[in-house]
Amino acid sequence: DADVTQTPRNRITKTGKRIMLECSQTKGHDRMYWYRQDPGLGLRLIYYSFDVKDINKGEISDGYSVSRQAQAKFSLSLESAIPNQTALYFCATGGSEDTQYFGPGTRLTVL
Amino acid sequence: AQSVTQLGSHVSVSEGALVLLRCNYSSSVPPYLFWYVQYPNQGLQLLLKYTSAATLVKGINGFEAEFKKSETSFHLTKPSAHMSDAAEYFCAVTEGWNFVFGPGTRLSVLP
Numbered sequence: 279d280a281d282v283t284q285t286p287r288n289r290i291t292k293t294g295k296r297i298m299l300e301c302s303q304t305k306g307h308d309r310m311y312w313y314r315q316d317p318g319l320g321l322r323l324i325y326y327s328f329d330v331k332d333i334n335k336g337e338i339s340d341g342y343s344v345s346r347q348a349q350a351k352f353s354l355s356l357e358s359a360i361p362n363q364t365a366l367y368f369c370a371t372g373g374s375e376d377t378q379y380f381g382p383g384t385r386l387t388v389l
Numbered sequence: 390a391q392s393v394t395q396l397g398s399h400v401s402v403s404e405g406a407l408v409l410l411r412c413n414y415s416s417s418v419p420p421y422l423f424w425y426v427q428y429p430n431q432g433l434q435l436l437l438k439y440t441s442a443a444t445l446v447k448g449i450n451g452f453e454a455e456f457k458k459s460e461t462s463f464h465l466t467k468p469s470a471h472m473s474d475a476a477e478y479f480c481a482v483t484e485g486w487n488f489v490f491g492p493g494t495r496l497s498v499l500p
Contacts, residue, residue, distance in 0.1 A: 320492040321488075322490075368432060376421045
């Protein structure tokens with residue numbers, strides 16, 4: 279089984295809808311991250327969490343919110359989706375070493 | 390704040406030819422540096438990382454990278470390209486416990 283899982287893998291939604299992307303990990307890591315990937319821009323950090331009680335905004339947090347329900351779960355919400363939030367979204371974890379481990383991604387399309 | 394540049398958004402090489410993907414970072418303080426690879430429709434997979442133990446770092450699939458502090462560079466090389474190397478490659482640098490990613494370089498391998 280994969281160490282970092284994301285659901286759904288693909289989602290098409292309409293402008294104005296609320297949507298939640300979920301991430302679960304079995305690596306036992308404290309640190310979890312949400313990124314979005316856009317062509318030519320690499321990965322940009324949306325939110326990160328160093329433990330259940332520690333959540334921080336990243337470079338591009340506007341229009342997004344997160345919830346760290348447990349050490350293993352970190353959800354990303356779009357309260358009112360807009361077309362320019364169409365992107366590939368990745369969850370990642372980080373442990374005691376510096377490496378980050380990525381989930382398979384969620385492809386979100388906002389019409 | 391750190392920034393990462395990757396020269397060339399798209400690089401094409403012939404099968405068997407040398408692969409050279411360039412990465413430069415902005416900080417004067419040597420950070421930890423990483424190369425990740427993303428195959429089509431997949432998440433990011435760690436290729437190799439530099440953590441100050443040795444300036445020449447060997448990774449998976451025959452890739453290696455050399456850290457050059459004087460040039461603030463961490464270029465990725467492979468002596469002989471294989472068709473299976475076609476993917477997008479991301480350079481990343483640590484900033485505290487977070488990562489800053491470059492925009493990525495798409496590698497095409499021509500038969």
